[in-house]
Amino acid sequence: xxxxxxxxxxxxxxxxxxxxxxxxxxxxxxxxxxxxxxxxxxxxxxxxxxxxxxxxxxxxxxxxxxxxxxxxxxxxxxxxxxxxxxxxxxxxxxxxxxxxxxxxxxxxxxxxxxxxxxxxxxxxxxxxxxxxxxxxxxxxxxxxxxxxxxxxxxxxxxxxxxxxxxxxxxxxxxxxxxxxxxxxxxxxxxxxxxxxxxxxxxxxxxxxxxxxxxxxxxxx
Amino acid sequence: xxxxxxxxxxxxxxxxxxxxxxxxxxxxxxxxxxxxxxxxxxxxxxxxxxxxxxxxxxxxxxxxxxxxxxxxxxxxxxxxxxxxxxxxxxxxxxxxxxxxxxxxxxxxxxxxxxxxxxxxxxxxxxxxxxxxxxxxxxxxxxxxxxxxxxxxxxxxxxxxxxxxxxxxxxxxxxxxxxxxxxxxxxxxxxxxxxxxxxxxxxxxxxxxxxxxxxxxxxxxxxxxxxxxxxxxxxxxxxxxxxxxxxxxxxxxxxxxxxxxxxxxxxxxxxxxxxxxxxxxxxxxxxxxxxxxxxxxxxxxxxxxxxxxxxxxxxxxxxxxxxxxxxxxxxxxxxxxxxxxxxxxxxxxxxxxxxxxxxxxxxxxxxxxxx
Numbered sequence: 001x002x003x004x005x006x007x008x009x010x011x012x013x014x015x016x017x018x019x020x021x022x023x024x025x026x027x028x029x030x031x032x033x034x035x036x037x038x039x040x041x042x043x044x045x046x047x048x049x050x051x052x053x054x055x056x057x058x059x060x061x062x063x064x065x066x067x068x069x070x071x072x073x074x075x076x077x078x079x080x081x082x083x084x085x086x087x088x089x090x091x092x093x094x095x096x097x098x099x100x101x102x103x104x105x106x107x108x109x110x111x112x113x114x115x116x117x118x119x120x121x122x123x124x125x126x127x128x129x130x131x132x133x134x135x136x137x138x139x140x141x142x143x144x145x146x147x148x149x150x151x152x153x154x155x156x157x158x159x160x161x162x163x164x165x166x167x168x169x170x171x172x173x174x175x176x177x178x179x180x181x182x183x184x185x186x187x188x189x190x191x192x193x194x195x196x197x198x199x200x201x202x203x204x205x206x207x208x209x210x211x212x213x214x215x216x217x218x219x220x
Numbered sequence: 221x222x223x224x225x226x227x228x229x230x231x232x233x234x235x236x237x238x239x240x241x242x243x244x245x246x247x248x249x250x251x252x253x254x255x256x257x258x259x260x261x262x263x264x265x266x267x268x269x270x271x272x273x274x275x276x277x278x279x280x281x282x283x284x285x286x287x288x289x290x291x292x293x294x295x296x297x298x299x300x301x302x303x304x305x306x307x308x309x310x311x312x313x314x315x316x317x318x319x320x321x322x323x324x325x326x327x328x329x330x331x332x333x334x335x336x337x338x339x340x341x342x343x344x345x346x347x348x349x350x351x352x353x354x355x356x357x358x359x360x361x362x363x364x365x366x367x368x369x370x371x372x373x374x375x376x377x378x379x380x381x382x383x384x385x386x387x388x389x390x391x392x393x394x395x396x397x398x399x400x401x402x403x404x405x406x407x408x409x410x411x412x413x414x415x416x417x418x419x420x421x422x423x424x425x426x427x428x429x430x431x432x433x434x435x436x437x438x439x440x441x442x443x444x445x446x447x448x449x450x451x452x453x454x455x456x457x458x459x460x461x462x463x464x465x466x467x468x469x470x471x472x473x474x475x476x477x478x479x480x481x482x483x484x485x486x487x488x489x490x491x492x493x494x495x496x497x498x499x500x501x502x503x504x505x506x507x508x509x510x511x512x513x514x515x516x517x518x519x520x521x522x523x524x525x526x527x528x529x530x531x532x533x534x535x536x537x538x539x540x541x542x543x544x545x546x547x548x549x550x551x552x553x554x555x556x557x558x559x560x561x562x563x564x565x566x567x568x569x570x571x572x573x574x575x576x577x578x579x580x581x582x583x584x585x586x587x588x589x590x
Contacts, residue, residue: 010578011585027440038575049578063553064546066306067508079445083348084505087512089519091306094538095546097557098577099570108344108512118444160559170577173585179577183532183561183568186579 003141006115006129007153008052009171012136015039015048019128019137026116026127029080034113035128036100050136052128053078053100053113054157055167061092061101061112069110076167077117081110097159097181154178248300255296259288270376271396282488283374286495293499298507305552307511309545314514317521327517334516339509351431358428359458365421380414390414419469422462429455429462454502460490518542530569531562532576537569 020033036051059078062070069085070092072078081092081101088108092101101112116126120139124130129139138145145153153169156178163178170179266284270276276284302311318327337343342360346353372378372394383389383403390411391403404410413420432455436442446452464487471480497503522539530537547566550557557565568576 010581011587013578028444030441036574038571038578040575040578047578049575051574051577060550060555063555064306064549066304066310067511068301068304083345084502085508087509087515088344089310089515090538090542091546093570094542095550095566096570097565097573099568099573106344107347108338109348114445118440121444159557159565160561161556162558162565170581172581176584179580179584181559181565181576181580182583183559183576185583186532186576 004120004123004139005142005145005153006052006055006126006168007138007140007145007171008050008054008168009136009138009149009151010049011171012134013037013048013050014134014136015046016133018131018133019050022127022131023113023116027118028114028116029111032104032111034080034102034111050128051098051100052126052137052168053115054098054155054164055115057165057167060164061096064091064095066091073117075121077115077120078112079117080112080114083109086110097157097162097164150174152176157181248296248303250303251296251299254299255292258295259292262288262291266375266377269395273376275379275393275396276376277373277379280374283370283491283495284376286492287371287374290495290498293496294504294507297499297504301508305549309549310511310514310518313518313541313545314511317517318514330517330520331513334513338512338516352435355428355431355435358424358431360428362421362424362428362462363458365424366418369417369421416469419466422466425458425462429459450502453497457490457494457497461487461494464490528567530572531567532572533569535569535571537571543567 015037017037020035020037023029023035024031024033026034034053036049038049038051040047040049055072055076055078057076059070059072062072062078065081066089067085067087069081069087070078071082086109088103088105088110090103090110092110092112093103101110103110116124116128120126125139126137129137132138135148138148142153149171151171152174154172154176155166155169157164157166157170158178158180160181172179266276266288267273301307318324318331320327342353342356345356369378377395379393380390381393381398383391383400386403388406389403390406392399404414406415436446436451436455442451464483467483468480468487471477471483518541519539522541526540527536528538528540528543529535543566547557547564550566559565559567562568565573
């Protein structure tokens with residue numbers, strides 16, 4: 001697993017939701033998709049933004065957890081909250097700079113992407129990366145990545161004063177050494193009178209089934 | 221003989237002192253004090269509860285010492301845990317909200333309701349999986365029954381005596397008080413149930429262990445994430461305690477007491493190990509989960525109070541109280557999310573944070589949307 005890396009390139013995302021469907025088939029979260037797929041600006045674009053856990057080196061979610069329920073494995077994967085410990089406070093949901101963890105009220109627990117740990121810990125690809133048709137989500141070695149496309153994978157993010165480095169790499173133009181998170185230049189569209197990026201034409205497809213299919217129940 | 225003509229030895233060079241590695245063990249002073257205080261209180265309670273050791277069973281002294289140590293460990297770890305900034309914040313807020321003037325009676329009702337749902341009924345586990353819930357309930361009630369019987373017995377607070385008037389009847393003696401209003405025939409269904417309470421507890425635990433073990437052997441997710449010390453060890457300990465405990469009865473009832481001494485020693489060792497593991501292993505979640513009830517208060521209060529709005533999309537996404545509390549504890553954790561444009565990155569809702577990663581990738585790339 002040490003040579004394998006996860007690369008995210010949202011610019012390539014075509015919004016097919018294959019990642020979400022595949023994610024929900026992963027054994028570590030059983031029927032729930034841990035991928036977020038955001039619509040950037042419905043009025044002007046079909047662009048979507050896929051979001052997986054970035055697996056921070058010093059995870060904010062784990063730091064703000066009052067119950068010590070979020071653990072990072074030795075190979076750098078930040079796990080979902082541990083079921084016996086998570087007390088459902090949602091501190092992690094609200095503090096994660098990438099907006100990744102989700103709170104599920106019916107089970108009173110936070111769940112998030114754990115990079116399909118049942119798969120990646122034995123050398124397989126995560127479900128989302130194995131099905132992404134445009135390789136917006138890509139899992140492989142750096143050499144594999146470089147043999148297929150341009151751009152420089154970077155894992156340093158600047159949230160104002162806070163620098164966060166991650167296990168997951170974002171594809172940036174050559175020469176960029178990290179990403180400074182700007183907000184102002186992305187405010188304008190929100191305030192146009194006809195902006196309607198809060199509308200999701202695929203909302204009727206959500207949420208993915210929370211209940212387990214009958215065939216899976218016996219395995220839990 | 222000394223030779224005065226021998227030149228003097230050169231002066232010693234000042235060498236760097238060799239650093240001796242020291243044990244990297246630091247004890248938390250507050251945890252130590254609270255742990256010792258609670259352990260002392262329990263010891264005093266044992267002394268008086270057993271009528272100055274009159275009712276104390278010397279054969280069970282080892283269990284009593286181990287329990288006192290386990291209490292020290294649990295309190296020590298709890299106090300250390302409470303000192304973490306987020307935990308301290310919830311602890312503080314939980315009590316503040318609970319003791320709000322004018323709401324105390326209502327809060328007591330809420331506490332009882334949440335306590336029932338989350339700690340006794342464990343409804344949230346049932347929503348995860350019924351089999352998982354059943355396993356947890358079996359282990360939970362097995363442990364509760366075992367603790368309710370063994371702790372008072374080992375402390376000398378509880379014992380059974382024959383009724384003077386009718387020796388075949390038993391009565392309970394609690395803290396030296398004969399509960400003679402409650403006598404029961406030793407050889408009756410009730411007598412069997414009381415005398416075999418620990419066997420009943422062991423059977424419940426074994427049923428739960430079997431279910432849990434099945435999941436831990438077959439479930440891909442568990443296989444990938446479980447650790448021996450955290451997930452298997454508790455099952456091994458519970459299994460060992462249950463089986464060796466039941467072997468005592470088996471020896472007594474079916475083997476004419478054979479191997480009893482060996483079994484009782486083995487059982488004692490397994491119980492000591494379980495008690496030592498209690499504060500530092502997975503079983504500590506028993507004490508952590510109580511915080512779940514406090515969070516329930518926190519969420520209810522937050523929902524009734526003002527809500528924070530996202531600095532980008534203006535949507536309400538979090539209670540103002542939780543946002544303020546997060547901003548307070550983040551610097552204590554060495555995280556500074558101060559942002560010149562929005563004041564603090566924490567002023568953005570999770571959805572906008574997700575979108576902004578992509579938007580900023582576009583900005584860096586110099587491309588428009590696809």
